[in-house]
Each structure stands twice: as structure tokens, then as C-alpha cells.
Amino acid sequence: MFHRAKLAHGHLGLAFKVLRLPHRGKGAAVRAGMEAASGDPIVFLDADLTIPVEIIDVFIGALDTGADIAIASRYVPGSVVDRPWWRRVMGDVFRAVVHLLVPTNIRDTQCGGKMYTAEAAKDLFAKQRLNGFAFDAEVLFLARRAGYTVREIPFALRQHGETRIDFLADTPKMLRDLFVIRLNDMRGLYGT
Numbered sequence: 001m002f003h004r005a006k007l008a009h010g011h012l013g014l015a016f017k018v019l020r021l022p023h024r025g026k027g028a029a030v031r032a033g034m035e036a037a038s039g040d041p042i043v044f045l046d047a048d049l050t051i052p053v054e055i056i057d058v059f060i061g062a063l064d065t066g067a068d069i070a071i072a073s074r075y076v077p078g079s080v081v082d083r084p085w086w087r088r089v090m091g092d093v094f095r096a097v098v099h100l101l102v103p104t105n106i107r108d109t110q111c112g113g114k115m116y117t118a119e120a121a122k123d124l125f126a127k128q129r130l131n132g133f134a135f136d137a138e139v140l141f142l143a144r145r146a147g148y149t150v151r152e153i154p155f156a157l158r159q160h161g162e163t164r165i166d167f168l169a170d171t172p173k174m175l176r177d178l179f180v181i182r183l184n185d186m187r188g189l190y191g192t
Contacts, residue, residue: 076107076152082158095108
């Protein structure tokens with residue numbers, strides 16, 4: 001069950017909806033947001049705003065020049081990453097496993113800033129099933145299968161604060177979810 005409150009900022013051309021959802025994970029929350037969204041394009045940024053809001057203008061430029069999806073990426077030329085070494089190592093290990101198990105042709109599936117055309121968002125999130133953090137890899141895997149054009153956008157990440165990810169508890173779940181994506185695909189659960 002969720003309640004909606006809509007705050008319109010017509011002079012900015014933006015509309016915001018607040019969804020009150022039971023906690024089922026980041027994937028479930030983003031999916032609910034994508035399903036409730038009515039605009040075009042549709043964007044999400046992590047709540048801690050480690051991806052600067054200004055990237056939205058660059059995302060729009062990518063969609064205007066043919067991309068269906070624009071994503072912030074820490075691993076493309078031009079990106080600046082300033083974060084603790086242990087977070088960088090954990091990210092690199094998870095990224096290698098993603099590339100091995102869930103081929104996406106994307107360097108950075110997990111960065112929390114993405115923009116979709118409404119068509120791509122509605123199509124992909126209708127098929128997306130995971131409720132946890134690995135939902136990003138699942139959506140980009142589905143995007144590759146569907147032939148959507150994805151453009152990775154460099155940005156400056158400065159991340160020294162706390163993280164909501166519990167590496168000891170969440171890493172095994174994320175790895176399990178990567179296997180679930182492969183199994184779902186093999187069993188035909190994503191459709192054609």
C-alpha cells in the first residue's frame with residue numbers, strides 16, 4: 001500500500017510524487033517510482049545526491065542525441081572518483097562479477113543516477129523483478145536484450161560519508177541476485 005502526494009512545480013516543468021512504501025529494497029522502490037512516473041524522460045538519483053543534480057542536463061543531451069538510457073558512470077574517461085580505497089576495491093570486485101554473470105556491455109551498472117525515455121522505463125521496469133541492490137544490473141541486462149541504446153556519462157564522485165550498504169550482509173545477496181538474473185533469463189521469465 002502506498003499514498004501519493006503530488007507537488008507540482010509548473011514553472012520548472014517538473015512534477016514530484018512522494019510514494020510511501022513498505023521497505024522491500026531499493027529495487028522495489030525504484031520500480032514503484034518508475035511505474036508511478038508520468039513524465040518523459042524519467043530520472044532517478046540516489047537520495048544522498050552523490051551524483052550531482054546537474055548531471056540531469058547531460059542526461060537530457062544524451063537522450064536528445066539518440067540514447068534511450070543515460071547513466072552516470074564512474075568508469076568512463078572523464079570521471080573523477082574520490083572515495084575510500086576499500087569501497088573502490090569492493091566496487092571493482094562486484095563489477096567484475098557482474099560482467100562475468102550478467103553481460104550488459106556497461107562499465108558501471110550500479111551507479112545511482114540514471115535517466116530513461118518513458119518508453120524504455122515502462123518496458124524495462126515492467127519486466128524487472130529483483131527488489132535488492134542488483135536491480136540495476138538486471139535492468140541494464142534487459143536493456144541490452146531489448147536493443148536499447150545506453151550512454152555512460154562521466155561525473156565527479158566524492159564519497160566519504162557513511163553508506164547504507166552493509167557489505168557483509170548485502171554482498172552475498174547481491175551476488176545471489178546476479179545468479180537469479182541468469183536463471184530468470186534461462187527460464188524465460190523476462191519474456192522476449
